[in-house]
Amino acid sequence: MANIHIVGEGAIGLLLAQHLSQTHHITLITRHKRATTYRYQNQAGAQAISCNTSIANEIPERSIDTLIVPVKAYQVIDALTELIPKLTANAHLILSHNGMVDWSSKLTTLEHAQSAYFLSTSIAGFKSANTVHHTGQGATWFGPLNASAECHYLDVFSQLFGTFENAQITSDIMPTLWKKLAVNIAINPLSALEQIENGQLRQPKYAGLILNLMNEVQLVAARTGVTLALSELVTLAYTVMAQTAKNRSSMNQDIANNRRTEIDAMCGYICAMAAQHHITVPYNQRMLEEVNKR
Ligand SMILES: NC(=O)c1ccc[n+]([C@@H]2O[C@H](COP(=O)([O-])OP(=O)(O)OC[C@H]3O[C@@H](n4cnc5c(N)ncnc54)[C@H](OP(=O)(O)O)[C@@H]3O)[C@@H](O)[C@H]2O)c1
Numbered sequence: 001m002a003n004i005h006i007v008g009e010g011a012i013g014l015l016l017a018q019h020l021s022q023t024h025h026i027t028l029i030t031r032h033k034r035a036t037t038y039r040y041q042n043q044a045g046a047q048a049i050s051c052n053t054s055i056a057n058e059i060p061e062r063s064i065d066t067l068i069v070p071v072k073a074y075q076v077i078d079a080l081t082e083l084i085p086k087l088t089a090n091a092h093l094i095l096s097h098n099g100m101v102d103w104s105s106k107l108t109t110l111e112h113a114q115s116a117y118f119l120s121t122s123i124a125g126f127k128s129a130n131t132v133h134h135t136g137q138g139a140t141w142f143g144p145l146n147a148s149a150e151c152h153y154l155d156v157f158s159q160l161f162g163t164f165e166n167a168q169i170t171s172d173i174m175p176t177l178w179k180k181l182a183v184n185i186a187i188n189p190l191s192a193l194e195q196i197e198n199g200q201l202r203q204p205k206y207a208g209l210i211l212n213l214m215n216e217v218q219l220v221a222a223r224t225g226v227t228l229a230l231s232e233l234v235t236l237a238y239t240v241m242a243q244t245a246k247n248r249s250s251m252n253q254d255i256a257n258n259r260r261t262e263i264d265a266m267c268g269y270i271c272a273m274a275a276q277h278h279i280t281v282p283y284n285q286r287m288l289e290e291v292n293k294r
Pocket residue numbers: 007008009010011012013029030031070071072073075078079082096097098099121122123124125126127250262
């Protein structure tokens with residue numbers, strides 16, 4: 001049984017807490033002191049999630065063995081800044097978010113035996129009050145982000161995510177992250193701007209824009225050393241649109257509810273990387289500007 005800390009009390013954090021609490025001891029790191037019961041709800045019914053809570057200030061330095069960071073892309077750096085000093089010398093740090101974040105400078109502060117991993121997941125859930133509703137079981141990928149993790153990722157995967165539905169392991173997580181980024185860029189901004197369900201993006205009037213967005217992602221990925229086939233990206237995006245046809249994307253919901261979006265970690269990341277490599281990405285630039293205007 002491992003002691004696992006999970007940042008936040010969000011949808012993905014609670015879904016992971018519910019799964020991991022079957023065999024491990026879970027502590028949620030919340031922003032404020034909480035004396036509450038979190039609940040997990042799926043089609044089979046509801047159940048309480050077995051976990052404790054703690055605020056970061058109460059956690060001693062060098063005391064966290066395993067830390068999972070399932071927060072919004074724009075919250076990752078602050079969470080790492082606050083919590084890396086709390087990691088033990090042999091700790092496992094697991095990032096999990098949509099979009100791309102440049103956490104490289106934070107990961108270089110890890111000691112040589114501290115391991116960093118990425119958990120890329122398409123499970124779906126939303127939170128209302130203290131209940132997380134599990135609404136979909138997409139693919140999950142787990143892989144190492146540093147040299148220490150390369151030695152441990154097989155064991156850590158089997159200990160934590162071996163029984164997680166549709167979970168797979170990879171020694172090279174970056175192509176997986178780029179493919180997820182491409183799918184998010186095909187679906188999130190346009191569905192948010194048009195305020196439509198994912199399946200409605202399959203209308204022919206959106207096809208040209210989606211293809212151009214994917215083409216730019218593929219070009220920028222190639223410049224960073226990740227080779228992706230445009231045909232695979234397009235097929236993936238349309239498959240996800242079909243599988244989630246009745247869903248509203250997270251960005252669609254964020255805009256509808258006047259919440260901050262993760263556009264900077266999606267189209268914004270493509271624009272920033274394109275600028276570094278002196279290429280133009282007008283379609284991603286347009287999506288970035290239009291979403292940020294809302
Ligand atoms: N929900 C889904 O179905 C789904 C599916 C796949 C991927 N994802 C991705 O997974 C990531 C997390 O999504 P989510 O829906 O779970 O987001 P969320 O519901 O907003 O959960 C994030 C939680 O972390 C908390 N938090 C952030 N920084 C913190 C810190 N430093 N200390 C303590 N608490 C902190 C947030 O608190 P505040 O609310 O106070 O900021 C919030 O409770 C996102 O990148 C999302 O795109 C989500």
